[in-house]
Amino acid sequence: MKTRKGWILLSVSLLVAATTLMGCTSNSSQTPKTSAEAPENAPQKETTEAKRTGEITVALEAEATSLDPWNSTDSNTLHILSTMFEGLLTLDEDGEVIPVLATDYKWSDDATSLTFHLRKAVLFHDGTPFDAQVVKNNLDYVRNKEHGMARASFFGFIKEITVVDPYTVTVTANEPDSAMVAYMAHPSASFKSQKELQKKLDDPNYSLDRNPVGTGPYQFHEWKNGQYVKVTAFSDYWDKGKTAKLASIQFKPVTEASTRVNMLKAGEVDIVTSLPTLDARNMGSDPSLDVYSGPSLNMLYVGMNTKLDKYKDKRVRQAMNYAMNKEQLISQVADGFGTAADSPLSPLVKGYSKQQSYAYDVAKAKELLKEAGYPNGFTATLWTRNSTEFVAIAENIKIQLQNVGIKVEVQAYESGTLFEKLDAGEGTDLYIGRWGTGTAEADWGLRPNFASDRVPPNYNNSGFYMNKQVDQLLDDALKATNSDAARQKYDEAQKVIMDEAPWIFLYVPDVVIAKQKTVSDVSVTLDTVRLNSAYKQ
Structure with a gap:
């Protein structure tokens, strides 16, 4: 398995830190880093059809929300989308930008x-x-808010797209934008067939969510609700050295954590993308399995609707942070696979800056609540996903907040339903979020969650947090002409956000995955399990 630094293999007797985990790449070597230029369709050895005979099954923690990269905002679905869709650029295992459908950029x-x-x-x-006109038409469509794409705001930085010639295109921002390359390397900046896009333009009821047509090594075959999404090898893939080695991949939604584990042990699935941490160490002793864990770009948090009177006072929000024993939460719910948050960002995100975190202090929490006019606390509703892991986190939070007088009712929803409720922005109180900074840089970790112009409907600032100082700092960081100046602005923004406490900052979870030893050449990039090179022995 090819992975970034910090990943570890859980074995019977020890935890081995490694930069590259070669034990699971029997016929592979570390992919070399690539600059902004790549050879123009360099000749490569064709993958033999003999290799393209196997099928693997992947157990996901939830049903896919959409197979349209412009309309999907959850990291779980990315495991599927990454097999079918590609963009101009992407990020490698070390977070460096490399070309894909582009050969270079300037x-x-x-x-x-x-x-x-x-x-x-x-x-x-x-x-x-695929050509420059397709790029323009795709980007013009997704950034048009009238089309209602969930990722419309992501492309809000674009002023215009210009076709220079059939294979040259220029993307122009509204103003100097230091994060533009990272945004264009995000998975949502993927491209779909013009023919498919035209079907949507001709018939507004046509579903792009259910008809994905990209350029990747695998193509869509079938989606049976609640059962699986199946992709099959695409024989005309452009990179002949990286064609699919499997006949097909099946992605099965398995919400119950113990069921995912049992299916892996029984050989019913080949990979579990979100292994329950309780089982991770024990399963490391199984000679037929490989279990890996490593740091992620994700942040687990509790958001709160700051429009509600009870959350308008900063002291209440700070009190809720002091009320949380994050180390206990990580120990009891994540079995130690996580790191307490000391910023709104994961330490792996470029621009992360460690801040003064909230130490566990029940007495201080109660004092702040009393000062804010809530000596006996208040009642609250906490929304969460209905997976085993998220419900366990919610129940732990409920108990801890009750210790300071805040009485919480937990309501669990299927992931897609929860996202729809948050996007609508109606009835929101408390909610558990897991934000993955897919660009691996600070702007996308902060702007969607804390900028005043990103509140619902259809935007991710579901707590309706608004702060003009934060807005200005984020804008100044984008316009900065050098990385040091941008980093300083992001540092200041993180400091303000931590003090303002629009979230209960919980922890950065580790990514924990497991696979059968018979499956090789699996990699992890941006917390997404990459299967494009995978094969089964």
Whole structure:
């Protein structure tokens, strides 16, 4: 398994830290880092059809929400989308930008635009060609708010897209934007067939969520609700050295954690993307399995609707942070696989800056609540996903908040339902969130969650937090002409957010995955299990 630094293999007798975990890459070596340039469809050895005979089954923690990269906002679905869709750029295991459908890119002198040269002879799964006009049409569609795409705000930085020639395109931002490359490397900046897009334009009721057509090594085959999503090898994939080695991959939603574990032990599934931490160490002793854990880009938190009177006073929000014993939460619920939050960002995010965290202090929490006019606490409703892990976190939070007089009712929902409720922005009180900074840089970790212009409906600032100082700091960071100046602004923004406490900052969870030893060449990038090179022995 190819992974970034910090990943460990859980074995019978020891935990081995490694940069590259070669024990699971029997016929593979570490992928070399690539600069902003890549060879133009360099000749590669064709993958033999003989290898393309196996099938693997992957157990996910929840049903996919959408198979449209512009309309999916959960990390769970990315495991599926990454097999079918590609963008101009992506990030490698070390968080470095590398070209995919682009061969190179170049900044303008004023840092307001990026010009991309595109690969030639790239086909979508429906046989239609990829070119500069497709890039323009895709980006124009997703950023048009009238189309209601969940990722519309993600592309709000774009002013215009210009087709220079059939294989050259320029993306121009509204103003200098230091995060533009990282945004264009995000999984949501993937491209779909123009033919498929036209179907949606001709018929507004046509579902792009259920008809994914990308350029990746695997193509969509079938989605049976509650049972599986199946992808199959795409024989005309443009990179002949990286064609699919499996005939198909099946992704099964398995909400109950113990069921995922039992299915893996019984050989009914080949990979579990979200292994229950309670089982991780014990399963490391199974000679037929590989179990890995490592740091993630995710942040687990409790959001709160700051429009409600009870959360308007900063002292109440701070009290709720002091009321949480995060180390106990990590120990009891995550079995030690996590790190207490000392920022709104994971330490793996570029621009992260360690801040003064909230130490566990029940007495201080009660004092702050009393000062804010809530000496006996108050009642609250906590929304969460209905998976085993999230319900366990919610119940732990309920008990801890009750210690300071806050009486919590937990309400669990299927992931898609919860996201719809949060996006609608109606009836929100408390909610458990898990934000993954998919660009691996600070702007996308902070702006969607704390900027005043990102509140519902259809945006991610579900707590309706608004702070003009934070808005200005985030904007100044984007316009900064050097990385040190941007980092200083992000540091100040994190400091304000931690003090304002619009979240209960919980912890950065480890990614814990397991697989059968018979499956090789699996990698993890941006907390997503990558299966494009995987094969089964």
